[in-house]
Amino acid sequence: MIIVKTIKEVREKVKEWRDAGLSVGLVPTMGYLHEGHASLIKTSSSANDRTVVSVFVNPIQFGPGEDLESYPRDIEHDSEIAQTAGADLIFNPEPEEMYLDNFSTFVDMTGLTEELCGLSRPGHFRGVCTVVTKLFNIVKPDRAYFGKKDAQQLAVIRHMVQDLNVDIEVVGCPIVREEDGLAKSSRNTYLSHEERKAAVVLSKSINAGKELVKSGEKDAGIILAKMQEIIEAEPLAKIDYIKMVDADTIKQTKTIEAPAICAMAVYIGKTRLIDNFFTEDA
Ligand code: AMP
Numbered sequence: 001m002i003i004v005k006t007i008k009e010v011r012e013k014v015k016e017w018r019d020a021g022l023s024v025g026l027v028p029t030m031g032y033l034h035e036g037h038a039s040l041i042k043t044s045s046s047a048n049d050r051t052v053v054s055v056f057v058n059p060i061q062f063g064p065g066e067d068l069e070s071y072p073r074d075i076e077h078d079s080e081i082a083q084t085a086g087a088d089l090i091f092n093p094e095p096e097e098m099y100l101d102n103f104s105t106f107v108d109m110t111g112l113t114e115e116l117c118g119l120s121r122p123g124h125f126r127g128v129c130t131v132v133t134k135l136f137n138i139v140k141p142d143r144a145y146f147g148k149k150d151a152q153q154l155a156v157i158r159h160m161v162q163d164l165n166v167d168i169e170v171v172g173c174p175i176v177r178e179e180d181g182l183a184k185s186s187r188n189t190y191l192s193h194e195e196r197k198a199a200v201v202l203s204k205s206i207n208a209g210k211e212l213v214k215s216g217e218k219d220a221g222i223i224l225a226k227m228q229e230i231i232e233a234e235p236l237a238k239i240d241y242i243k244m245v246d247a248d249t250i251k252q253t254k255t256i257e258a259p260a261i262c263a264m265a266v267y268i269g270k271t272r273l274i275d276n277f278f279t280e281d282a
């Protein structure tokens with residue numbers, strides 16, 4: 001596995017692979033890799049001849065006062081995880097490599113991006129769509145892998161690929177969790193010992209919601225009320241949002257008729273964590 005920092009080097013390597021008739025998978029990440037990322041890399045390397053992992057803390061998807069500076073970084077550890085999971089190349093550019101001084105073109109989606117995390121983090125998905133488009137153009141993969149952990153992001157990327165006729169297959173991968181159920185996240189490192197224990201309320205609430213869906217409950221209000229009650233019983237937790245939305249449009253739904261996503265963002269202390277389940281996976 002090699003680590004490169006320039007767009008030119010990625011293009012040269014990918015061209016070499018293409019000339020040899022090899023298929024290419026891309027796993028975009030912000031680094032500080034864990035088993036969630038590793039599962040995406042493994043899925044890619046089992047379906048493609050070569051896998052590129054991008055490790056880039058994308059400044060334009062962070063809002064003012066968010067954790068851009070403090071976001072954890074450890075490229076050495078990342079390279080061990082990526083290599084073990086089957087990556088062939090890590091693309092780890094500096095922000096200046098991705099955004100020239102005169103950078104002024106953005107990919108901006110309406111609709112889907114104005115719900116859930118888009119409401120609490122204005123501009124976030126504009127940054128995500130822009131960087132993912134750039135990564136797609138740099139790597140030109142056959143397939144790209146995204147976690148269901150970021151369910152809205154997955155829906156947004158699928159929609160962008162459809163809207164802009166991008167010839168790349170988008171593959172959604174299951175959420176990988178800690179033993180107690182907490183969804184793995186680079187941001188879990190922000191939690192104190194006490195907060196880490198409290199953070200289990202997210203997955204407890206998710207499991208309760210899943211059980212209701214499994215038992216045939218279709219009323220989103222009933223499901224959400226039960227889930228909310230579980231989170232509110234934890235003094236360190238503060239709900240940002242908890243909603244049932246249509247899986248394609250991300251618009252709120254009162255009853256589950258089409259595939260839906262039950263999604264939440266919850267502050268544990270100062271750390272904002274997200275979790276969700278797809279009703280079809282319940
Ligand atoms: P991030 O580095 O947090 O931007 O995540 C990069 C990719 O890994 C995204 O597609 C995430 O959805 C995915 N991912 C992050 N955590 C998990 C997890 N616990 N399980 C599955 N995928 C994940």
